Amino acid sequence: MVMDSDLEAEEALEPSSLDDNTHAEMLALYRESTRTILYAKTRQWRTLGAACIAHVAIVSVGYLTLIPPAAHQTLVILSFLVSAMAVSILIIYQIWQHTEMLKLRKITAFLSGHFETVRHIKSRIEANIHRYILLCVMIISILLTNVIAYIAYLPKLPTDG
Numbered sequence: 001m002v003m004d005s006d007l008e009a010e011e012a013l014e015p016s017s018l019d020d021n022t023h024a025e026m027l028a029l030y031r032e033s034t035r036t037i038l039y040a041k042t043r044q045w046r047t048l049g050a051a052c053i054a055h056v057a058i059v060s061v062g063y064l065t066l067i068p069p070a071a072h073q074t075l076v077i078l079s080f081l082v083s084a085m086a087v088s089i090l091i092i093y094q095i096w097q098h099t100e101m102l103k104l105r106k107i108t109a110f111l112s113g114h115f116e117t118v119r120h121i122k123s124r125i126e127a128n129i130h131r132y133i134l135l136c137v138m139i140i141s142i143l144l145t146n147v148i149a150y151i152a153y154l155p156k157l158p159t160d161g
Contacts (some may be wrong), residue, residue, distance in 0.1 A: 016112040023111075028106045035102045040093040041101070047093070048138045051086035055079055055145040059152045069158040076153050083146040087139050095136050101127075 016023055058079050062072055108119050 014113045016110065016115075018110055026107050026110050030104060033103045033107070037097050037100045040097045044090055044093045044138060045088055048090045048141060051082055051142045053080045053147045055149045059149050060081070062153060062156055069156065072153055072156040073158070076150060076157065079146055081151045083142050086142050090135060090138050092132070097131070
C-alpha cells in the first residue's frame with residue numbers, strides 16, 4: 001500500500017534537464033569526487049598507521065641501541081615532530097574531503113530529483129558528525145602514541161643536576 005505522501009513526493013521529483021553529454025560529464029565529475037574522497041579517507045588511515053609505527057620505531061631505536069643520553073632528547077623531539085606532521089596531514093585530507101563534498105552537492109543539484117532524494121538519505125549533519133568524530137579519534141590516537149613514546153623515554157632522558 002502506497003501512502004498519499006509517498007505519491008506526492010514521487011510526483012514532485014523531476015528528471016534532470018541536462019542534455020546527454022552534460023549529464024555524462026556531471027556523472028564523471030561525481031565519480032571523480034567520490035573516488036577522491038575515498039582516496040583521502042584511505043590516506044588518513046594510512047597516515048595514522050604510519051605515525052603510530054614511527055613512534056614505535058623511535059622508542060625501539062632508543063631502547064635497542066646504545067646511544068648517548070643526549071640522543072634520546074633528539075628522539076623525543078623527533079617524536080613530537082612526527083605527531084605534528086601527521087596531525088597536519090590529517091587536517092589537510094579532511095579539508096580536501098570537505099571540498100569534494102561541496103562539489104558533490106553542486107553536482108547533485110544538476111541531476112534528477114530521484115538522485116537527490118537517494119543522496120540525502122544520510123543527512124549532511126550526520127555525515128559531518130561522523131567525519132569529525134573519526135578525525136578526532138585519529139588525532140587523539142596520534143597524540144596518545146606520542147605521550148606513550150615520551151613516557152617511555154623519561155627514564156632515558158638526561159637530568160640536570
